[in-house]
């Protein structure tokens with residue numbers, strides 16, 4: 001190996017074409033998954049104040065959005081629902097005519113090639129805003145599993161291409177896999193929110209989805225931000241239970257976890273560039289403090305470089321446009 005002055009690292013940075021050729025990480029539209037929020041009603045497009053550019057759509061308007069996503073070449077969406085009523089058991093999550101079920105059917109009918117992933121959780125649908133069945137103030141793990149499995153099955157029946165459990169109950173991947181298999185959905189993959197942290201970065205999402213817990217927090221099931229060994233154990237368990245893809249969430253404060261998961265398991269890894277990460281960039285950009293395009297591309301390239309194979313991001317439509325301009 002030579003050193004300076006024989007070796008000069010700047011030689012390979014001299015021109016854009018050279019930089020392109022030695023670039024190690026390339027962000028592509030195929031890496032992107034765009035989150036969508038479906039709400040009851042007609043002709044509804046409610047802006048989410050803390051997430052500029054993000055809306056809650058009624059199913060009719062959601063189809064316009066799906067059309068745009070499809071034409072931008074974004075391969076997949078991750079669907080969340082805002083129900084018209086909430087109850088203790090979160091029954092809107094697994095109702096055959098639930099909001100997600102209706103939205104899936106509508107999107108798949110119009111855009112059969114757009115991959116529809118559904119978020120499987122109860123928190124948007126329970127009156128208390130927690131991710132499971134409660135006993136007093138505690139979330140009961142095992143009784144919650146049946147509800148999650150029912151929810152996943154109802155999404156599959158509606159036509160979802162993949163289900164993504166985000167609840168962090170123990171054993172939920174197995175419960176969902178068994179339920180799907182028992183009903184003939186043996187080829188439907190599960191994307192597990194495996195290392196999901198109890199994060200302040202979810203704040204804006206909870207406005208968008210109306211899922212803020214009415215009391216307490218999610219620390220009894222989501223992970224402590226201080227831990228990464230534990231993340232590997234969570235991922236391992238989800239893989240043993242049948243997860244096809246694993247997720248780390250949020251992304252930016254957990255790039256080391258993404259890297260460790262990728263190196264340890266060699267499974268497809270999704271990273272969720274969550275609402276708070278998006279809102280911070282949007283707020284700073286609106287103030288003229290950062291250049292939005294450059295900063296977003298840098299963040300997403302960093303997440304991919306860390307080891308993510310795909311990125312769930314509210315920036316997806318903008319990124320797809322910017323990538324097109326580059327070509």
Ligand code: PBG
Pocket residue numbers: 119120121122123124166167201202203204205206211218273274275276
């Ligand atoms: C739970 C869920 C949450 C997010 C995705 N699925 C919120 C939570 O755990 O409280 C957060 C996504 C984001 O912040 O963008 N259904």
